[in-house]
Amino acid sequence: MRVCVVGTGYVGLTTGVSLAFLGHDVTCVDLDQAKVDLLAGGRSPIYEPHMDALLADSAERMTFTTDYSIAVPDADVVFIAVQTPSLPDGNPDLKYLRSAAESVGKHISGEFTVVINKSTVPIGSSNWVDSILRESFERTHERRSDGEFSVASNPEFLRQGAAIQDTLYPDRIVVGSDNPRSLDVLNRLYREILNQTFTPPTYLPRPGELGAVPMVSTDLASAELIKYAANAFLALKISFANEIGQLAGKVGADISQVTRGIGLDTRIGPRFLQPGIGWGGSCFGKDTAALIATAADYHHSMPIVTAAREVNQLQRRLVVDRLLDELRILKGRRIGLLGLAFKPNTDDMRDAPALDIARMLIDRGARVRLHDPVAAERFRREQPDLVPHLADEVEDVFDDSDAVVLVTEWSQYLDLDWAKLASLMRTPVILDGRHCLDPQRLTKLGYRYLSLTGR
Ligand SMILES: NC(=O)C1=CN([C@@H]2O[C@H](COP(=O)(O)OP(=O)(O)OC[C@H]3O[C@@H](n4cnc5c(N)ncnc54)[C@H](O)[C@@H]3O)[C@@H](O)[C@H]2O)C=CC1
Numbered sequence: 001m002r003v004c005v006v007g008t009g010y011v012g013l014t015t016g017v018s019l020a021f022l023g024h025d026v027t028c029v030d031l032d033q034a035k036v037d038l039l040a041g042g043r044s045p046i047y048e049p050h051m052d053a054l055l056a057d058s059a060e061r062m063t064f065t066t067d068y069s070i071a072v073p074d075a076d077v078v079f080i081a082v083q084t085p086s087l088p089d090g091n092p093d094l095k096y097l098r099s100a101a102e103s104v105g106k107h108i109s110g111e112f113t114v115v116i117n118k119s120t121v122p123i124g125s126s127n128w129v130d131s132i133l134r135e136s137f138e139r140t141h142e143r144r145s146d147g148e149f150s151v152a153s154n155p156e157f158l159r160q161g162a163a164i165q166d167t168l169y170p171d172r173i174v175v176g177s178d179n180p181r182s183l184d185v186l187n188r189l190y191r192e193i194l195n196q197t198f199t200p201p202t203y204l205p206r207p208g209e210l211g212a213v214p215m216v217s218t219d220l221a222s223a224e225l226i227k228y229a230a231n232a233f234l235a236l237k238i239s240f241a242n243e244i245g246q247l248a249g250k251v252g253a254d255i256s257q258v259t260r261g262i263g264l265d266t267r268i269g270p271r272f273l274q275p276g277i278g279w280g281g282s283c284f285g286k287d288t289a290a291l292i293a294t295a296a297d298y299h300h301s302m303p304i305v306t307a308a309r310e311v312n313q314l315q316r317r318l319v320v321d322r323l324l325d326e327l328r329i330l331k332g333r334r335i336g337l338l339g340l341a342f343k344p345n346t347d348d349m350r351d352a353p354a355l356d357i358a359r360m361l362i363d364r365g366a367r368v369r370l371h372d373p374v375a376a377e378r379f380r381r382e383q384p385d386l387v388p389h390l391a392d393e394v395e396d397v398f399d400d401s402d403a404v405v406l407v408t409e410w411s412q413y414l415d416l417d418w419a420k421l422a423s424l425m426r427t428p429v430i431l432d433g434r435h436c437l438d439p440q441r442l443t444k445l446g447y448r449y450l451s452l453t454g455r
């Protein structure tokens with residue numbers, strides 16, 4: 001099929017390159033000329049495992065452009081995957097979506113195009129997109145649209161750092177549509193994924209025995225709410241683990257044993273119970289805020305989601321409190337942070353806990369050293385005020401420091417020569433913000449091991 005993808009960020013690029021890998025002809029359109037130039041040269045503007053390899057494998061079926069008139073007119077399917085960042089009141093800013101929908105509407109000219117919204121948007125937005133497309137189409141063509149397009153919602157559930165894996169091997173595909181023709185197009189578009197009939201890339205084999213992938217077909221509003229409800233549930237699952245973690249610390253229980261013990265109950269499940277500094281990234285914060293804002297429009301409150309957000313903020317402050325308890329004073333203390341990205345395997349620092357924690361420590365007079373094995377280059381561009389604190393080598397974070405905090409559990413950090421690094425520190429204090437280091441081993445190496453749950 002001929003596919004157009006609007007927006008070449010984490011979602012758009014991953015969708016485009018995966019569909020091209022499966023044999024579709026894909027044109028990606030983005031307003032950012034620099035991104036388009038990089039992609040046209042075969043290079044990914046984002047750090048995402050296997051992206052470069054998949055881009056190379058799919059190159060002959062992919063085109064990158066800033067020009068909608070190349071991308072839209074011949075497409076059977078147009079995905080919109082532009083950013084929807086938070087406004088100060090918690091609602092998402094839909095200006096990028098509006099502009100993308102206007103441009104698509106202007107250039108639609110085929111017999112039937114399914115316009116699929118993949119951006120995370122408030123309930124009702126797909127109808128709003130439909131009206132923008134319609135107005136734009138009618139202005140340009142000077143006639144009413146007559147079934148040339150239909151809007152569907154196809155929310156995205158990929159995780160950064162595992163984006164391609166989650167796209168090729170999803171748990172489910174959700175499609176919201178009230179048009180049987182659109183559903184048929186989407187079924188055909190995703191057939192290889194739904195039936196898992198494609199030959200997997202050698203570098204990304206199918207995980208275990210994955211059977212057919214369920215397609216959840218809903219009305220538009222339900223598809224939109226599924227996306228918010230899924231993110232809110234995952235966010236509150238993590239916050240729940242962190243809240244129990246706090247209690248575990250006080251009563252002398254081990255939170256890792258507790259989460260294992262509850263996670264083996266298949267009704268609960270083991271994933272997203274990893275305690276620690278909590279969630280960051282571009283979506284959990286934004287989407288929980290949007291859900292609460294949407295509910296408020298209907299005079300409805302969301303106390304559970306609100307509490308999940310509060311617990312998450314508390315975890316970041318706890319890092320500072322824990323260091324203060326240990327070091328008694330932060331002014332003049334040299335503190336290293338390992339990891340800047342909001343999670344491993346990405347260079348994304350949107351709402352990254354490390355940035356908040358670094359600023360809180362600097363505000364209290366600490367001398368902070370920061371390190372990330374992958375995100376440092378992007379950090380220099382995006383956080384100029386913090387650049388003087390950036391360490392080139394991981395040893396610089398430990399050198400003469402009073403404490404080091406593990407903020408992002410990059411595998412590179414787990415494999416460090418911890419014995420040698422202890423000898424560089426003024427006082428070998430390690431705060432394991434992700435519960436991923438071995439307390440016994442580090443204690444034997446001379447560290448004072450701290451976690452956010454007091455063990
Ligand atoms: N990042 C993630 O892991 C996930 C994101 N989402 C949702 O998907 C949407 C996109 O997120 P990301 O891919 O992270 O965003 P992003 O910020 O990485 O990428 C958005 C891209 O759209 C381009 N763009 C903006 N306006 C445009 C226009 N009018 N025409 C053409 N291109 C335009 C931007 O230049 C940018 O390259 C958001 O609504 C987000 O909430 C959903 C699931 C996962």
Ligand SMILES: O=C(O)[C@H]1O[C@H](OP(=O)(O)OP(=O)(O)OC[C@H]2O[C@@H](n3ccc(=O)[nH]c3=O)[C@H](O)[C@@H]2O)[C@H](O)[C@@H](O)[C@@H]1O
Binds near residue numbers: 158283
């Ligand atoms: O809508 C989105 O953007 C996406 O948001 C999350 O994906 P992502 O933010 O990329 O990454 P996650 O793996 O969910 O991690 C989010 C944050 O939670 C933290 N986390 C995760 C799991 C856990 O057990 N504990 C925990 O603290 C991570 O460190 C990270 O900061 C969801 O997992 C995706 O399904 C969704 O599509």
